[in-house]
Amino acid sequence: MPIPGQLNPPVRLLLGPGPSDVHPRVLTAMATPLLGHLDPQYLVLMNETQEMLQHAFFTKNRLTIPISATGMAGMETCMVNLLEPGDKIVVCVNGFFGGRQAEIAGRTGASVTQLDAPWGTVFELDRIRDVLSKVRPKVLSIVQAETSTGAWQPIEQLGKLCHEFDTLLLVDAVTSFGCVPVKLDEWEIDAVYSCTQKGLGCPPGLSPVSFSPRAGEAIAKRKTKVQSWYFDLTMVQKYWEADRFYHHTAPITMTYAIREGLRLVLEEGIEARWARHLTHHRALKAGLNALGLDYSAAEGHQLPQLNAVKIPAGVDDLAVRKKLLNDFGIEIGGGLGDFKGKVWRIGLMGFNARAGCVFQVLGALEQCLQSVGCKVTPGTGVAAANKVYAA
Ligand SMILES: *Cc1c(COP(=O)(O)O)cnc(C)c1O
Numbered sequence: 001m002p003i004p005g006q007l008n009p010p011v012r013l014l015l016g017p018g019p020s021d022v023h024p025r026v027l028t029a030m031a032t033p034l035l036g037h038l039d040p041q042y043l044v045l046m047n048e049t050q051e052m053l054q055h056a057f058f059t060k061n062r063l064t065i066p067i068s069a070t071g072m073a074g075m076e077t078c079m080v081n082l083l084e085p086g087d088k089i090v091v092c093v094n095g096f097f098g099g100r101q102a103e104i105a106g107r108t109g110a111s112v113t114q115l116d117a118p119w120g121t122v123f124e125l126d127r128i129r130d131v132l133s134k135v136r137p138k139v140l141s142i143v144q145a146e147t148s149t150g151a152w153q154p155i156e157q158l159g160k161l162c163h164e165f166d167t168l169l170l171v172d173a174v175t176s177f178g179c180v181p182v183k184l185d186e187w188e189i190d191a192v193y194s195c196t197q198k199g200l201g202c203p204p205g206l207s208p209v210s211f212s213p214r215a216g217e218a219i220a221k222r223k224t225k226v227q228s229w230y231f232d233l234t235m236v237q238k239y240w241e242a243d244r245f246y247h248h249t250a251p252i253t254m255t256y257a258i259r260e261g262l263r264l265v266l267e268e269g270i271e272a273r274w275a276r277h278l279t280h281h282r283a284l285k286a287g288l289n290a291l292g293l294d295y296s297a298a299e300g301h302q303l304p305q306l307n308a309v310k311i312p313a314g315v316d317d318l319a320v321r322k323k324l325l326n327d328f329g330i331e332i333g334g335g336l337g338d339f340k341g342k343v344w345r346i347g348l349m350g351f352n353a354r355a356g357c358v359f360q361v362l363g364a365l366e367q368c369l370q371s372v373g374c375k376v377t378p379g380t381g382v383a384a385a386n387k388v389y390a391a
Pocket residue numbers: 018070071072073075097143145146147148172174175195204
């Protein structure tokens with residue numbers, strides 16, 4: 001066979017729902033020669049990573065580790081460890097990823113009660129209180145940053161509420177971690193999972209998870225074995241604890257990546273990082289609004305790192321995204337599920353939450369919108385963003 005050419009992908013700016021561009025320092029760390037997964041020096045790197053993760057999650061949870069796979073594996077890890085056949089779970093569904101939680105929960109044999117809300121909205125505490133008091137579930141699960149709609153679910157009071165009913169709170173923080181506050185201990189979150197390729201500025205490949213002592217007890221009290229061997233925390237945990245019992249070969253290079261990604265988070269300061277995401281979101285939002293694009297999530301509940309806007313009537317979704325990619329090298333996301341063909345999703349995550357990205361996408365989008373017949377006053381998007389930065 002002819003040998004395929006040497007790897008030479010085009011240069012892209014990844015402003016979709018993830019992956020986001022990898023920070024150059026993370027790429028450099030990933031070119032570091034391997035250590036063995038039981039090398040004493042590698043174990044030091046594991047401990048450092050774990051400690052930085054605890055810091056970034058605002059938790060003392062001992063069971064805070066990166067699972068060796070992407071965000072979905074974190075979702076699955078939480079579900080299969082917390083749930084046994086016959087257990088009750090309430091899943092809050094107001095978008096695509098809430099739907100996935102319900103699907104995976106159902107596969108564990110748990111009895112799933114789905115609480116639905118329209119896409120783009122968030123759940124009120126009273127509605128959740130109501131369902132908790134009726135169902136009395138073992139677990140309540142919810143998505144903090146619903147990437148399919150751009151909605152930002154408030155969860156600060158949710159843990160306390162769940163604990164009134166002896167319910168464990170499980171939170172999807174895949175698109176929130178590293179971008180907006182996620183405070184496990186203060187907010188009484190029992191289980192959380194995230195990823196590396198969105199807010200942390202690393203490639204996809206790890207899913208940081210954390211479990212409260214309460215969740216740990218629930219897992220220890222199981223009557224049946226965890227259905228998944230690979231994601232069985234009772235075994236995975238032993239590799240991360242003192243006995244370093246071999247479970248699977250750790251993805252060493254990804255540990256280098258997340259370690260550098262977390263070092264960047266701590267160097268910048270977690271609060272400063274959240275503030276940076278907000279600043280560039282405000283500029284982007286002003287620009288998008290000036291171009292005639294409205295957000296799909298309710299006002300006051302819009303994620304800074306994931307800007308989902310409605311595609312104007314009559315505008316060809318694919319034509320615009322194709323032109324953005326081919327002429328400008330910019331990737332943005334289309335809609336998922338109910339929002340397919342109806343929204344564009346523009347991510348400003350981690351390394352990409354910066355002014356250069358805001359101006360590139362606003363400038364390019366203006367040209368793409370004009371090319372499909374939208375009336376846009378030249379320069380309005382960029383001018384509106386500049387105004388926000390100046391203020
Ligand atoms: C991206 C995403 C996931 C899935 O993560 P993968 O890394 O793609 O496996 C889960 N939940 C939410 C909210 C996401 O945005």
